[in-house]
Amino acid sequence: MKIAVVAPSCTLKRDAADRLEALAASRGDCELAIHPQCFLSDGHFAGSDEHRLAALREVMADPTVDAVWSARGGYGSNRIAEAAVRDLPPAARDKIYLGYSDSGFLHAAFHKAGLKCAWGPMPQDVAREGGEAAVTRAIDWLVRRDAAAIEPALQAPAMAFNLTVLAALLGTVLEPDLRGVELLIEDVSEHHYRIDRTMFHVTSSANVRSVARLRLGRVGDIPANDPDFGRDESAIVEEWCHRAGIPYGGRADIGHDTENKVVPFGSN
Amino acid sequence: MKIAVVAPSCTLKRDAADRLEALAASRGDCELAIHPQCFLSDGHFAGSDEHRLAALREVMADPTVDAVWSARGGYGSNRIAEAAVRDLPPAARDKIYLGYSDSGFLHAAFHKAGLKCAWGPMPQDVAREGGEAAVTRAIDWLVRRDAAAIEPALQAPAMAFNLTVLAALLGTVLEPDLRGVELLIEDVSEHHYRIDRTMFHVTSSANVRSVARLRLGRVGDIPANDPDFGRDESAIVEEWCHRAGIPYGGRADIGHDTENKVVPFGSN
Numbered sequence: 195m196k197i198a199v200v201a202p203s204c205t206l207k208r209d210a211a212d213r214l215e216a217l218a219a220s221r222g223d224c225e226l227a228i229h230p231q232c233f234l235s236d237g238h239f240a241g242s243d244e245h246r247l248a249a250l251r252e253v254m255a256d257p258t259v260d261a262v263w264s265a266r267g268g269y270g271s272n273r274i275a276e277a278a279v280r281d282l283p284p285a286a287r288d289k290i291y292l293g294y295s296d297s298g299f300l301h302a303a304f305h306k307a308g309l310k311c312a313w314g315p316m317p318q319d320v321a322r323e324g325g326e327a328a329v330t331r332a333i334d335w336l337v338r339r340d341a342a343a344i345e346p347a348l349q350a351p352a353m354a355f356n357l358t359v360l361a362a363l364l365g366t367v368l369e370p371d372l373r374g375v376e377l378l379i380e381d382v383s384e385h386h387y388r389i390d391r392t393m394f395h396v397t398s399s400a401n402v403r404s405v406a407r408l409r410l411g412r413v414g415d416i417p418a419n420d421p422d423f424g425r426d427e428s429a430i431v432e433e434w435c436h437r438a439g440i441p442y443g444g445r446a447d448i449g450h451d452t453e454n455k456v457v458p459f460g461s462n
Numbered sequence: 463m464k465i466a467v468v469a470p471s472c473t474l475k476r477d478a479a480d481r482l483e484a485l486a487a488s489r490g491d492c493e494l495a496i497h498p499q500c501f502l503s504d505g506h507f508a509g510s511d512e513h514r515l516a517a518l519r520e521v522m523a524d525p526t527v528d529a530v531w532s533a534r535g536g537y538g539s540n541r542i543a544e545a546a547v548r549d550l551p552p553a554a555r556d557k558i559y560l561g562y563s564d565s566g567f568l569h570a571a572f573h574k575a576g577l578k579c580a581w582g583p584m585p586q587d588v589a590r591e592g593g594e595a596a597v598t599r600a601i602d603w604l605v606r607r608d609a610a611a612i613e614p615a616l617q618a619p620a621m622a623f624n625l626t627v628l629a630a631l632l633g634t635v636l637e638p639d640l641r642g643v644e645l646l647i648e649d650v651s652e653h654h655y656r657i658d659r660t661m662f663h664v665t666s667s668a669n670v671r672s673v674a675r676l677r678l679g680r681v682g683d684i685p686a687n688d689p690d691f692g693r694d695e696s697a698i699v700e701e702w703c704h705r706a707g708i709p710y711g712g713r714a715d716i717g718h719d720t721e722n723k724v725v726p727f728g729s730n
Contacts, residue, residue, distance in 0.1 A: 239692075
């Protein structure tokens with residue numbers, strides 16, 4: 195199993211790359227190829243749009259690569275997602291694509307283009323406290339489709355998105371078809387009032403209203419609301435689901451943390 | 463000219479209300495009626511959805527009221543905007559509605575319902591340093607349609623929205639019809655990467671792509687981007703306009719500050 199790591203959003207830290215390479219080497223069941231593009235820096239991004247796109251397209255076209263792993267989130271994959279799936283080389287269809295958070299822009303494009311993708315931990319997660327468990331879970335799933343890595347209550351077909359990324363996908367050419375899908379959402383570093391506003395937006399969508407059910411992962415690192423918002427993220431999401439007639443399925447085991455599980459897109 | 467002040471979003475500060483009342487009294491050309499609802503507090507909001515909606519509907523239905531002025535922004539008018547324009551009483555059509563920022567949710571609903579509304583300074587702005595100039599400008603426009611209060615380069619029909627509010631309106635029943643409109647946007651307290659992401663989202667909309675031109679007001683209080691984003695808000699907005707084929711008309715004289723000008727919606 196050859197796993198290529200590229201960074202369609204932000205720069206991978208060298209220290210995280212070193213730790214991941216050591217971990218992969220000690221396993222002996224996978225070959226990790228961290229693309230030099232991961233360490234580029236151009237303002238906010240891991241290199242210019244052209245550099246990030248070129249690295250992504252390179253590993254997508256490489257028939258020796260079995261899995262393409264997004265190095266980290268941050269922001270920026272939306273800028274190249276549409277171009278990433280244009281005139282797909284045949285080898286792009288033989289592999290699995292893994293990532294979460296900002297990678298949702300790519301996943302929307304990949305899934306629409308018929309490629310296999312999944313939500314799950316990323317290389318930069320190794321730098322979190324206890325992060326080896328997260329990347330080990332991701333590799334276990336990539337290498338041997340370890341069922342223990344998968345979100346435990348998942349009812350396929352499923353999709354998982356960062357809530358803010360999902361909101362930004364609506365109305366774009368990348369917008370996923372959510373009909374009958376188990377939709378998992380999570381978020382990070384958003385005030386309660388922002389979550390409320392984004393839920394207003396997202397649950398107004400006829401497409402979102404067509405999901406089989408919606409479940410809420412963890413919302414981490416919520417900045418203090420001034421004054422206190424008065425309700426937590428769970429109550430907010432449940433209220434908007436109720437207002438929109440969307441079946442709310444309760445909490446989900448995903449989030450910007452080391453417990454983050456894998457959610458294969460579609461019926462995989 | 464009787465001006466009713468209500469708070470469809472967040473609570474008005476008592477000190478700002480006192481200063482505004484003193485200012486209005488000293489002018490002698492308007493009667494200011496600050497609704498007690500402005501001082502309610504329910505978590506994030508100036509009272510529950512029911513209280514905020516009831517106060518708004520009350521002044522909308524009052525034939526003695528000439529203008530309805532949103533006390534301040536913050537967040538929350540989206541929660542009552544659809545209900546605010548349901549079964550409109552005749553008196554609601556004889557008045558002008560003024561506000562900005564979060565009030566954009568209401569303005570979208572009002573304009574769609576055929577009510578006259580405008581972007582402009584709000585009562586809470588009096589608390590800014592030099593804020594008397596801002597609220598004076600707003601009252602000058604309400605009382606005698608002072609042309610000096612209006613954004614100087616405006617080409618009617620126009621609309622103005624906070625960028626983040628506009629993004630949250632897309633795909634909802636409140637989404638404004640932007641065909642042929644001069645669209646002014648501004649924002650506050652958003653990182654450069656968020657502005658870039660929101661511009662990606664907004665400029666993907668066929669509706670937004672149908673504007674006559676888009677102009678950028680001020681983007682205030684931008685949190686530090688880590689690392690530096692590499693481009694400023696003007697370059698970001700211009701790039702996405704270019705990618706989407708939207709005529710970019712340069713900067714506009716609106717923003718979350720005391721220089722904020724009035725933008726009458728539509729052909730007013």
